[in-house]
Structures are given as C-alpha cells and as structure tokens.
Amino acid sequence: MKLFNLIKNFKNDEAGAVTVDWVVLTAAIVGLGIAVVASVSTGVKSLGTDISSSLSGAAVKSLGTLGQ
DSSP states (O other): OHHHHHHHHHHHOOTTHHHHHHHHHHHHHHHHHHHHHHHHHHHHHHHHHHHHHHHHTOOOOOOOOOOO
C-alpha cells in the first residue's frame, strides 16, 4: 500500500515541470542566438573589410589657414 501511495504522489507532483520548461526555453533562445550570429557574421565581416579598405584609401585634405 505504501508503494502505491508513493507512486501516486510521484505522478501528481509537478514541482520539477517548471524547471524543465525553463531549460527548454533557454536552450531555444541560445540556439536562436547562435543561428543569428552564424547567419550575420559573414555579412558583417564583409562590411568591415569594405569599410577598412575605404578608410585606408582616404586622404585628409588641408584646410589651409583658418581665421587669418
């Protein structure tokens, strides 16, 4: 009889269910974050290279003498 009560209480106990839900939601958010970083990283790298080459080829123009 004690064994049946123990099994019945175990079946009705939902204390750990919330923890499992949060673990699944957190894993999903981390997975989506990794997917976004992976898909955006090549475009960002290419844009950074374009900006770097554009800035390295730029020249600063002399304004001459101001206020004289």
